[in-house]
Amino acid sequence: MNMIPRQEVPEDILEDSVLAHIAAAYFSVGKRLERKTGCSATRGFILSTLRGGATLNQNQIAMLLGFDRTVVHRAIKTMAHEGLVSERKAKSGRAIHVQLTPKGNRYRERLIKARVAADENVVHQLTSDERATLVRLLKLIAELDF
Numbered sequence: 001m002n003m004i005p006r007q008e009v010p011e012d013i014l015e016d017s018v019l020a021h022i023a024a025a026y027f028s029v030g031k032r033l034e035r036k037t038g039c040s041a042t043r044g045f046i047l048s049t050l051r052g053g054a055t056l057n058q059n060q061i062a063m064l065l066g067f068d069r070t071v072v073h074r075a076i077k078t079m080a081h082e083g084l085v086s087e088r089k090a091k092s093g094r095a096i097h098v099q100l101t102p103k104g105n106r107y108r109e110r111l112i113k114a115r116v117a118a119d120e121n122v123v124h125q126l127t128s129d130e131r132a133t134l135v136r137l138l139k140l141i142a143e144l145d146f
Contacts, residue, residue, distance in 0.1 A: 022141065029118075037114045039107075042067065042075050047108045050085065050100045057095035079104070 014020050030041050039047075045065050049056060056064070062072040076098055079085045084104035087096050100108065123131065 033115060033118060037111050039111055042071060043079060044111060046072065046075055047104065050098065051108065055097050055099045057090065057097055
């Protein structure tokens with residue numbers, strides 16, 4: 001089984017930290033998916049908030065994701081330029097409503113297929129007991145108060 005490359009995180013930081021190992025794994029997986037799909041995590045999360053025909057303004061997207069509004073604004077401008085989302089001014093106020101275009105929906109579906117394929121690859125490399133233990137422990141850690 002291939003181990004997660006740790007070239008980004010110095011070994012002495014990982015040595016005694018469970019959370020550093022979790023973060024290193026998370027970022028490693030994110031970087032590999034980004035390289036494979038050509039889509040940043042930020043763009044992926046924005047696409048996810050707009051699924052199912054949702055129409056949201058940029059501030060709503062930023063709030064839902066816990067991202068800086070400027071980061072969301074820049075990503076949406078790029079995505080609009082690429083034809084993945086459409087923007088229209090709200091009838092009242094300065095808000096700009098954002099919605100996926102048909103091209104954006106196809107792009108999102110391609111990303112989902114890539115993520116599902118990567119997930120299936122992981123599933124095949126772990127036993128069912130290893131998967132169950134991993135998921136159980138991740139849920140436990142997510143609920144810990146620290």
